[in-house]
Amino acid sequence: MKPPIPEITDELEIGEQVYQVTMVEIVHGIIKKYGSNPTRLMDILIDIQSEFRYIPPLVLAEISKELNISNIDIEQTISFYHFFSTTPTGKYTVYLNNSAVAYMMGREEVAQTFEREVGCKFGEVSADGMIGLFSTSCIGMSDQEPAALINGKLFTRLTPFRVKEIVRDLKALKHIDEIIVEGLGDGANALPEVHSMVQNNIRKKGPILADGYKAGEALKKIVKMKPDDVIAEVKASNIRGRGGAGFPTGMKWEICRNSPGDEKYIFCNADEGEPGTFKDRVILTEYPKMLMEGMALAGYAVGAKEGILYVRHEYGYLQKHLEKVIEGGRKKNYLGKNICGREDFDFDIRIQFGAGSYVCGEESALIESAEGKRGEPRDRPPFPVESGYLGKPTIVNNVETLCSIVKVIVHGAQWYRSMGTKESSGTKVVSISGDCKYPGVYEIEWGFSVNDVLEMIGASDVQAVQVGGPSGTLIAPNEFNRTLSYTDLSTGGSIIIFGKHRDLLKDVVLNFTNFFIDESCGSCSTCRNIPIHLRTKLEKILNARGVDKDIQEMLEWAKILKASRCGLGQTAANPIVSSIKNFRPLYDQKIQHGKDFDSSFDMLKAVQESCDAVSRVPHVH
Amino acid sequence: MSTNGSVIRCSIDGKEYLAKAGKYINDVARENGVYIPTLCNVIGIHPQGACRICTITVNGRMMTACTTPVAEGMDIKTNTSELQDLRKSIVELMYVEGNHFCPACEKSGNCELQALAYRFQMMVSRFPYTFPKRKIDARNPKLVKNYNRCILCKRCIRAIKDEQGRSYFAFRKRGHKVEVGIDVDLGKFISDEVAQKAMDICPVGALIKKEQAFRIPIGKRKYDKTPIGADVESHHV
Ligand SMILES: Cc1cc2nc3c(=O)[nH]c(=O)nc-3n(C[C@H](O)[C@H](O)[C@H](O)COP(=O)(O)O)c2cc1C
Ligand code: SF4
Ligand code: FES
Numbered sequence: 001m002k003p004p005i006p007e008i009t010d011e012l013e014i015g016e017q018v019y020q021v022t023m024v025e026i027v028h029g030i031i032k033k034y035g036s037n038p039t040r041l042m043d044i045l046i047d048i049q050s051e052f053r054y055i056p057p058l059v060l061a062e063i064s065k066e067l068n069i070s071n072i073d074i075e076q077t078i079s080f081y082h083f084f085s086t087t088p089t090g091k092y093t094v095y096l097n098n099s100a101v102a103y104m105m106g107r108e109e110v111a112q113t114f115e116r117e118v119g120c121k122f123g124e125v126s127a128d129g130m131i132g133l134f135s136t137s138c139i140g141m142s143d144q145e146p147a148a149l150i151n152g153k154l155f156t157r158l159t160p161f162r163v164k165e166i167v168r169d170l171k172a173l174k175h176i177d178e179i180i181v182e183g184l185g186d187g188a189n190a191l192p193e194v195h196s197m198v199q200n201n202i203r204k205k206g207p208i209l210a211d212g213y214k215a216g217e218a219l220k221k222i223v224k225m226k227p228d229d230v231i232a233e234v235k236a237s238n239i240r241g242r243g244g245a246g247f248p249t250g251m252k253w254e255i256c257r258n259s260p261g262d263e264k265y266i267f268c269n270a271d272e273g274e275p276g277t278f279k280d281r282v283i284l285t286e287y288p289k290m291l292m293e294g295m296a297l298a299g300y301a302v303g304a305k306e307g308i309l310y311v312r313h314e315y316g317y318l319q320k321h322l323e324k325v326i327e328g329g330r331k332k333n334y335l336g337k338n339i340c341g342r343e344d345f346d347f348d349i350r351i352q353f354g355a356g357s358y359v360c361g362e363e364s365a366l367i368e369s370a371e372g373k374r375g376e377p378r379d380r381p382p383f384p385v386e387s388g389y390l391g392k393p394t395i396v397n398n399v400e401t402l403c404s405i406v407k408v409i410v411h412g413a414q415w416y417r418s419m420g421t422k423e424s425s426g427t428k429v430v431s432i433s434g435d436c437k438y439p440g441v442y443e444i445e446w447g448f449s450v451n452d453v454l455e456m457i458g459a460s461d462v463q464a465v466q467v468g469g470p471s472g473t474l475i476a477p478n479e480f481n482r483t484l485s486y487t488d489l490s491t492g493g494s495i496i497i498f499g500k501h502r503d504l505l506k507d508v509v510l511n512f513t514n515f516f517i518d519e520s521c522g523s524c525s526t527c528r529n530i531p532i533h534l535r536t537k538l539e540k541i542l543n544a545r546g547v548d549k550d551i552q553e554m555l556e557w558a559k560i561l562k563a564s565r566c567g568l569g570q571t572a573a574n575p576i577v578s579s580i581k582n583f584r585p586l587y588d589q590k591i592q593h594g595k596d597f598d599s600s601f602d603m604l605k606a607v608q609e610s611c612d613a614v615s616r617v618p619h620v621h
Numbered sequence: 622m623s624t625n626g627s628v629i630r631c632s633i634d635g636k637e638y639l640a641k642a643g644k645y646i647n648d649v650a651r652e653n654g655v656y657i658p659t660l661c662n663v664i665g666i667h668p669q670g671a672c673r674i675c676t677i678t679v680n681g682r683m684m685t686a687c688t689t690p691v692a693e694g695m696d697i698k699t700n701t702s703e704l705q706d707l708r709k710s711i712v713e714l715m716y717v718e719g720n721h722f723c724p725a726c727e728k729s730g731n732c733e734l735q736a737l738a739y740r741f742q743m744m745v746s747r748f749p750y751t752f753p754k755r756k757i758d759a760r761n762p763k764l765v766k767n768y769n770r771c772i773l774c775k776r777c778i779r780a781i782k783d784e785q786g787r788s789y790f791a792f793r794k795r796g797h798k799v800e801v802g803i804d805v806d807l808g809k810f811i812s813d814e815v816a817q818k819a820m821d822i823c824p825v826g827a828l829i830k831k832e833q834a835f836r837i838p839i840g841k842r843k844y845d846k847t848p849i850g851a852d853v854e855s856h857h858v
Contacts (some may be wrong), residue, residue, distance in 0.1 A: 061806075069787055072804035076791040357795070374792060378687035379670045520790070520800035523671050525772070529714045532797055534749050557748075560710050563676040563683050 026051060027059045031066045035143075038067040039390070041077055041372030045084055046353055048205030050152070052084045053093060070417075076351070080374035082136060082356030082385055083313050090125045092170045094118075099138035099275045100511040101433050101496060111135075113160040117167035119587075126438045131170055137358060137515055138275035138312040142433035142496070143201045143440050150325065151176045152316050154198050178589030188285045191342040195322040200282050201440030206427040207407050207419070208287070209443045215289040216334050218409040220508040222300055230301040231257060236413035238425040243269055243398030244468070245567070249580040251406065252395060256385040259304040264304035266295050266347075266521040267389065267396040269366055270311045273358035274469035275515060276494035279429040280399040284311070284318055287403060288325045289334075292349055293401025296335060297409060298395055299347035308389070310366050313356050322351055334341035358519035361398035361567050364388075365521065376521045377566035400429050400493070420446035424485040428493065432457050434466075435499035450480040455496060460499045464583065466544070469494040470512035471571035474504070476582045505586050506542055509575045513538060516572035527569025530561050534576055545598040546591040551580060631695040638693050647675055647686040649697060656850035657699050658740070660706055660733055660824055661774035662687035671775050672715075674737070693771050702740045705741075712737050713746035720752060720769040721825075727834060728826030730842030734772060735825075736849035752845035764828055771801055771827035780822050781815060783807060789815070801827075 030047045036041035044063065048055050055078055064071050078084045081097075096111055098100075115121055118131045125132040139149035144156035153176045155166065169179045177195055185198045186189035204207055204488040214396070222230050235250030256264060268291060272280040283291060295534050326349050329335035339345040348406055352370045359365050360375035367389045369375040387393025404426060408416045417425045424446035429452075433439045437458030444453075448569065466474050467484070468491040473481065475489075482488050498508060522528045537554050540546050558573035580587060611618040625643030640649040646669065649655050661672040670685035676775055678698045679685045686699070715721075715734060723729045755768035758767040760823070768778070778801060789811060793802045811819075813830075820830045839845070 031764075064806075068785065070783075070789070070791075070804045071808045072791040072793075072802055072807070073788050075793055075802065076788075079793045081794050328736055374795070379668065379685065381689065497692075517796060521794040522773070522794070522796045523775070524716055524720075525672050525711055528773070528797050528799065529748075536749065553747075557710075560707060560714075563673045563707055563711075565670055565673070565685075 001243075001381065007413070007537050010494065015439050023052070023056065023059065024062055028061050028122050031063065036066050038069050038355075039371045041067065041069075041074065042352065042355065042369060043374075045074075045081075046355060049084055049355075052088075054088045057086050075372050080357065081313075081354070082191035084355050088125060088129060089134070090131075091130050091152055091173075092176075093132045093134065095136040095139070097133050097137070097139045097145060097147050098121070098135040098142065098511075099142065099145070099515070100508050101138075101142040101276060102147070103507060103511065104498075104502065107146040110146045110148075110158045110163055112165065113163040117164055125442075131167070136356065137518060138273065138277075140272055140278040140281045141198065142278055142410055142431065143274050144199055145433075149314060150179075152198055154317060155179070155180070156197060156199070159184075161403075168339060168568075171395065188321060190319060193324055194318060195286070196315075196317050196468055198281075198285075200286060201438075202282060202286070203438055203440040204442040204444065206429075206443030206445070207411070208283075208290075208403050208427060208429060209441075213287065213406075215329075216241075216332065216340070217291060218293055218297060218406045219300075219334055219340050221409055222297060223340045223345060227257065227301050229304065230297065230409070231614060234301070234408060236421075237408040237416040237417065238413075239341065239401065239404055239408060240424070240486060241398055242404065242428065242492065244274070244471075244490075246486050246490055249397065249401055252385055252397075253298065253301050254382075256393045256395050256611070261393040263306075263390075263392045264302055264305040265389040265392055266298045266302070266304045266361070266396040267366060267370070267394060268309045268399060268402055269361060269363065269396050270315070270399050271320075271354055271358075271361035272311060272312055272315075272399075273361045273368060273519075274471065274492055274494050275512070276431060276433055276466065276469050276490060276496045278431045278433075279441050279493045281315055281318075283399050283403060283429070284315060284322065287330065288322055290403045290406050291399055292325060292329055293334060294397075294406045295349060296339060296347045297405060298397065298402065300339075301343055302393070302395060304395070305346050305348070307347060308352050308370055309349055310352045310354065310359075310360075310370055318355060319351065319353070325352070330595070358515075359521045359568050362567040362568065365566070366396060367394060374521070377568075378524050379565060398492075412446065418567045421483075421485050424488050428491070430484075430493050430495055432495045432497070433504070434497035435459060435462070436497045441476060444484070446485045447483050449483045450489070452474065453484070454480065454497070457497070459497045459499075462497055463500045463502060464498045464504055464508075466494070466496040466498070466508070467491050469496075470515055470576055471567065472558070474508070474575065474578045474582060479582070502584060504579060505538070505590075509579045510535070510538055510542070512575035513572075515570065517518050520568060520572070521566075524564045524569050526561050527564040527566075527572060531572045533557060536571060538576060540598070541587060541590050544590055546587075547595045547597060547601055548591060548593065549596065550591065551587055555580060625690075629691060629693040629695075631691050631693070631697060633697045633836070634699055641688045642692060644690050645687060646677065646679070646684075646691050646695075646697060649691050650686065650697075651853050654854060655699060657686045658737055658850060659687055660737065660772070661776060663776055663780060663822060666776070666780050669775055669779060671773065673710050676704060676707055678704070708737075709743060710743040710747065712741055712743055716743075716771050717746045717750045718753075719771065720755060721827065726770065726821075726826040727772075727829050730839055730845045732826060732844075733824035733849060736844035739844070740848050740850060758803065759803065759831075761803050761811065763811050763813065763831055764803065764808075764819060765828050765831060766801070766803055767829065768800060769827075770825045772825055773799055773801060774824060775801070776822045776824065777801065777819050777828060781819050783810075785798055789819075795850040796845045 120126045122133045146158045147156040182197045189196045240246045337346045357375045360369045361379045364378035365375040384394040420426045429443045467489045517531045520527045627670040629642045658673045670688045675686040700760045758766040819828045
């Protein structure tokens with residue numbers, strides 16, 4: 001279906017007067033808003049997409065002309081991101097999460113109900129152009145699945161009954177806010193500028209999530225310190241990055257401070273795309289001031305004047321909330337010029353939204369994306385601390401890392417090191433979901449064992465625990481005495497529990513493998529291809545056609561992925577490799593033993609089946 | 622850390638070399654007669670490690686030789702049996718990812734993928750053939766873009782821009798769906814020289830200049846008699 005290209009697209013109300021505005025005028029307005037700057041292409045496209053609910057191919061020529069870049073470069077960015085579309089996606093666009101946890105919590109029935117009620121399949125728009133149904137990777141709501149984004153608003157804990165009501169309301173053209181009838185979530189979720197039914201589910205507080213945070217306390221302290229002393233304090237706390245890779249934060253700051261450059265940048269990584277992780281969402285909702293204070297601290301320490309908070313598209317419902325906090329910070333002089341009265345201390349923050357891509361959480365891809373390009377990780381070296389955003393020295397830190405540092409500054413490195421273990425100091429905010437009584441966010445000291453965690457969250461009859469999301473490890477009960485720490489089970493924060501009744505290979509390993517296939521940027525020959533071949537093998541085994549050699553080959557082929565450029569490709573075989581290692585019997589049950597190749601093909605049966613399908617009588621000898 | 626330009630000492634496959642800091646490992650190796658297979662790299666153009674064929678180890682860690690600058694004390698291994706098999710498996714991956722029917726290809730004999738397959742003595746891919754359905758785009762007045770043969774090395778994307786720095790070529794989509802597209806509007810004005818440059822820079826036969834064929838006859842082509850890499854290796858003894 002080719003969409004009609006609407007000439008007059010909008011009615012602009014100014015006072016009593018209604019003006020009709022053409023599409024081209026709207027697009028020009030948007031481009032101007034971003035100073036016709038090609039490095040702001042993401043923002044331009046995001047605004048166009050939200051204005052028209054798709055990016056009409058017609059406007060490409062306009063953007064190309066105004067930014068002086070070729071069409072194909074714009075297409076390159078558009079076609080990379082999941083939430084950009086060059087065909088209409090409906091007046092209402094439903095994005096239903098397809099993560100493993102969503103399926104565990106009943107996604108299948110919810111999806112079927114959507115299809116039945118709307119009258120089209122996922123990946124399509126209803127014939128009247130009203131409602132579009134699409135699947136999407138984990139949207140950061142694993143503690144309240146099944147969940148969907150509808151026109152940017154979150155609908156969590158969906159049931160078939162609720163889906164019927166929602167579709168009825170959509171068909172009645174209700175405003176999206178009116179359709180949220182469950183009541184609003186707790187804490188800041190209920191603020192008018194958020195107006196969301198999302199729940200925080202904070203179940204255990206530690207120093208970061210503790211009540212009684214006083215905004216500005218850390219800033220007032222550091223403006224009396226030398227930047228080098230701030231870095232020394234961070235180093236002394238031994239804190240390491242909370243985003244997954246675990247790089248020592250103090251060292252990162254020091255390298256960046258020492259890198260030559262007239263301008264430097266601080267990025268906060270709030271892309272949180274690892275399936276099963278949602279703790280950064282809770283921090284963004286409840287502790288945004290702390291986070292921004294952390295960014296300003298980093299700016300002071302390394303000598304950066306600009307901070308960029310990169311937030312995943314899925315958390316767009318927090319935009320007004322975050323903007324208000326930034327505005328408030330400026331009023332209080334915690335952001336802006338001469339912060340806390342210190343003359344040479346200027347720092348401000350802008351928010352950069354993503355548009356649906358897990359790999360953009362990788363720090364150099366994050367920077368590429370913020371420069372308006374496809375989120376393709378860069379070759380390293382050089383590292384962002386030497387050459388990052390716009391080629392300048394740049395720090396990328398996770399949301400939680402920056403918050404932790406505020407506490408380090410307020411209470412001191414010594415205090416911070418008194419928590420956790422010797423090598424892993426402090427606390428970790430973890431996101432727990434799956435088969436347990438109390439899914440949600442927990443702040444625990446490093447050094448908790450998996451058994452402690454299971455007891456804490458009310459999980460019994462556990463078959464397996466995924467620590468660190470799909471790129472982490474799938475462990476079996478015989479390893480539940482292992483501990484969460486950088487030296488044992490390292491995690492960016494996601495812990496998923498699978499009960500005894502789950503089909504691990506099909507519901508978990510296959511789902512995770514599909515996730516990596518969907519999210520690869522596609523630049524490396526290895527990452528683009530190997531996971532596809534691994535999936536084919538895994539499906540062969542699931543269909544009882546596998547032999548011993550298939551398992552051996554999967555392990556061999558997985559090694560090739562280690563030559564990929566970034567962490568995505570390097571870990572894309574982890575679900576398969578760690579399940580072969582820790583759950584070998586599940587594979588052994590399914591394969592044909594003692595055979596070199598699949599010999600289960602039955603000619604007579606196959607002929608019978610194909611004849612049945614076309615109502616013919618088989619003629620075989 | 623050594624500053625660019627200063628002289629550093631590193632070891633390649635057990636032999637010590639002096640080199641200018643900041644130079645790519647691949648360039649240092651070549652200058653010293655050590656051939657590291659490359660595919661997406663073009664000397665003189667900003668590298669972007671896409672094919673991963675030049676993977677080596679530096680102090681035991683896998684890195685790409687085309688993108689990593691040498692630094693003091695590096696212990697570089699280019700030729701272990703694991704690395705050789707890795708490279709061969711990448712060539713095999715590329716053969717099954719697209720449709721490479723060498724006998725029918727204009728680039729045969731000048732094709733770097735084919736030459737590497739010969740060098741690695743590839744008989745058949747260890748991966749299952751997928752025979753994907755791919756298109757051939759002949760809309761451009763000067764070039765035919767054959768998606769069956771494209772190995773997504775990004776050479777054309779990186780090397781060929783118009784006078785204003787705008788791209789003729791770029792990626793579309795992501796993951797296993799990525800493809801290199803030609804800008805339809807800008808592409809209309811592509812000159813003969815640029816079209817020829819595009820064809821020459823493509824390591825395979827994915828970009829073919831129109832209205833000419835087999836300018837160099839089979840038998841007289843680059844890799845017909847000497848294997849790829851032989852020029853580097855004969856350079857030194
Ligand atoms: C594929 C991939 C996805 C990532 N996603 C995130 C993410 O969503 N959030 C995050 O903080 N770090 C993520 N990282 C890690 C970042 O590259 C980087 O290490 C981190 O943001 C640094 O901050 P930290 O030192 O404070 O942890 C990801 C890495 C990879 C390879
Ligand atoms: S490993 Fe995968 S995601 Fe990372 S750069 Fe390579 S292709 Fe892209
Ligand atoms: S030649 Fe180095 S990655 Fe392709």
